[in-house]
Amino acid sequence: MVDIKSIRSPLGRARGLGSAHQGSHHWWVQRMTALALIPLLTWLVVSVALLAQQPYDMVRAWMSSPITAVLLSLSIFNMFYHAWLGLQVITEDYISKKSSRVAILVIVQGLVYLLGALCLFAILKIALG
């Protein structure tokens, strides 16, 4: 007997990718980066507030410590990834003209890669001397 509860092909169901052909990956990564950012950004915001009145040397010393370098890199990675996914969803929801939509998606991706790479490079250079 053919299973008539679903009109999807067995192969389609096994792949589980849905109409967007991406499955739940985008959704899942958005949640995972959000979850990671809860503790990371609590740490970052408190640290930055404490550093606000500090002289340059203190800020640099803080940023070059191994713990800071790792946590800051993780924060940066998750922030840029999460921002990218969010901007993607917003663009897809509100920009209906396909050429504009694709153009914005490409620009957003390019900026995320560029700024993210700049941040990570700066942190590594500070930490590794």
Added chain:
Amino acid sequence: MSDSAAATDAPTIKPRPTSPHLSIYRWQISMSLSILHRMTGMALAFGLIFLTWWVFAVLCGPAAYDQFLDFTRSILGRIFLIGWSWSLVYHKLNGIRHLFWDMGKGFEIPTMTQSGIMVVLGSFILTALIWLLAFTTAPQIMGAMHG
């Protein structure tokens, strides 16, 4: 039969019904908080440019860092920083609310309204605390922390 004849013979078609748009809904807190989540998200994404500047200013040295600090102490810089700090706290608290929904919890309307009000109040309180912390931390306290 020509095209023009067909056009004049055709009965006037009433506009098809479309789904109701925003304007017909009674305002409720959830709709404002939902759009605020996206707006703060976009503001925070824009703030990443500023974050990149901060990290690079520290890399480039005291002069560049002073330039960065000058901006943060300008009126525009203050407006941006207050806006971003509030956006961050709001987006985070409301994001936690979203994560609970993803687990299927907190969908009852009274609960949703309550959690929404808590998010808004919490965002203002926590933002105020962050700024209080920033302005009351004297340099020597951090000095002691780092030995």
